[in-house]
Amino acid sequence: MPELPEVETVRRGLADHVVHRTVADVEVLRERAVRRHPGGAVDLAARLRGARFGAAVRRGKYLWLPLDRADDAGESGEALLIHLGMSGQVLVKDSVDGTAGVDGTDGSGSGAPHLRVRLTLADGGEVWFVDQRTFGHLLVADLVPTADGGPGGVGSSMPALPQEVAHIARDLLDPGLAVGTPGRAALLRRLRSRRTGIKRALLDQTLVSGVGNIYADEGLWRARVHYAQEAATMSRARTEALLEGVAEVMHGALAVGGTSFDSLYVNVNGASGYFDRSLVAYGQAGRPCARCGTPIVREPFMNRSSFRCPRCQRAPRHG
DNA sequence: ATGCCTACCTGGGAGC
DNA sequence: TGCTCCCAGGTAGGCA
Structure with a gap:
C-alpha cells in the first residue's frame, strides 16, 4: 500500500x-x-x-x-x-x-x-x-x-x-520539521503532552502526518519503544530518537522507491515490493528480532495489529 | 480541546 | 468446488 x-x-x-x-x-x-x-x-x-x-x-x-x-x-x-x-x-x-x-x-x-x-x-x-x-x-x-x-x-x-x-500536520520529510527547527520543537512539546500511548500519538495526523502502521512499528523498533508507552512519560531525547527512527525508515524506503518508475509511468506498487524485504518488525511475527533474536510478536492494536520485539520493546509499567 | 471508537471498501486467502 | 469469514488500514465523523 x-x-x-x-x-x-x-x-x-x-x-x-x-x-x-x-x-x-x-x-x-x-x-x-x-x-x-x-x-x-x-x-x-x-x-x-x-x-x-x-x-x-x-x-x-x-x-x-x-x-x-x-x-x-x-x-x-x-x-x-x-x-x-x-x-x-x-x-x-x-x-x-x-x-x-x-x-x-x-x-x-x-x-x-x-x-x-x-x-x-x-x-x-x-x-x-x-x-x-x-x-x-x-x-x-x-x-x-x-x-x-x-x-x-x-x-x-x-x-x-x-x-x-489544513488540519493535517507537516510530515517528517518536510524541512519545516527538520531537527532543530521551531516546528520540530513544537512537535516534541505537543507529542510529550499527550496522555495516550505513543503509537496512537504517532498515528495522529494533526501532530505529525504520514506515519502509518508500518512506519510506526518500524520506528518504535528502532528506538526500542513499546507502542503503549504513554507519550507524556517519554523524555525529550527518547521522543526525538523515535522521530529520527521513523524518519530513517522513510528515507530508506524513499531511496528504494525512487528507482521504481521510468519516464513513461509512475507505479506506486512497484516500490513496496522491494521495501517489504527490509522490514524488521511490521509483519514479522515469529521471525527473530534483528537485534537480539527474540521472536517478534503480533498484538491487537486499534482493531489492527502491532508488531514488536518483546525483549527490546518492553511493556511499560503502569499502576 | 483530547481521547477513542466505528464505518467505509474490496479482493485475497484461510477454513470448512 | 464453492461458500463464508477474516483481514488489511487512513481518514472523517461522531461520541463522551
Whole structure:
C-alpha cells in the first residue's frame, strides 16, 4: 500500500512528467473516486478542463497539483488534490505509444482493471488514477493560507494548501520539521503532552502526518519503544530518537522507491515490493528480532495489529 | 480541546 | 468446488 515514501515518489514523478501540462478532458469511471468533491464528477471535470498543472506538492499522504488557468495565465487558487488511500496509483502515459505492460496488464484496450479516473492531456498524454479498493479519491480543492506561514508542503514554496489538508500536520520529510527547527520543537512539546500511548500519538495526523502502521512499528523498533508507552512519560531525547527512527525508515524506503518508475509511468506498487524485504518488525511475527533474536510478536492494536520485539520493546509499567 | 471508537471498501486467502 | 469469514488500514465523523 502506498506509504509516505511511495507518495513522495509519485510526487516526484508528477513533478517530472505532468507539471506544466494542460488538461483537455476528464473521464470519471467510478463516481466513488470523486466522492469528496462537492460538485461530483461533472463539476470536477469542468474545473479541470483547460487547467494547467503548476507544481506537485505533498504533505503527509496528501498530494496536490495547483492549477493555472490557460485563459488568463494566472493561478486559479485551486488544486487537484489526490489521496491514494490503500491501493491507489497514478499512472502517466505519454502520447501515442500504448505503454504496454503498464500496471501489469497487456496494454490492450483503453484501461487498467481498476481505472477510476482518466485525465486526457492537451498534448495527447494521459494521467490515470487507478485504485482497486477505492479508498483513495480525487477532488478540486480551494487553496487556503498555511497556519504557520510556511510553504504548504514538500515541493512548494507557496504558503498555501488545500482546505481539506489544513488540519493535517507537516510530515517528517518536510524541512519545516527538520531537527532543530521551531516546528520540530513544537512537535516534541505537543507529542510529550499527550496522555495516550505513543503509537496512537504517532498515528495522529494533526501532530505529525504520514506515519502509518508500518512506519510506526518500524520506528518504535528502532528506538526500542513499546507502542503503549504513554507519550507524556517519554523524555525529550527518547521522543526525538523515535522521530529520527521513523524518519530513517522513510528515507530508506524513499531511496528504494525512487528507482521504481521510468519516464513513461509512475507505479506506486512497484516500490513496496522491494521495501517489504527490509522490514524488521511490521509483519514479522515469529521471525527473530534483528537485534537480539527474540521472536517478534503480533498484538491487537486499534482493531489492527502491532508488531514488536518483546525483549527490546518492553511493556511499560503502569499502576 | 483530547481521547477513542466505528464505518467505509474490496479482493485475497484461510477454513470448512 | 464453492461458500463464508477474516483481514488489511487512513481518514472523517461522531461520541463522551
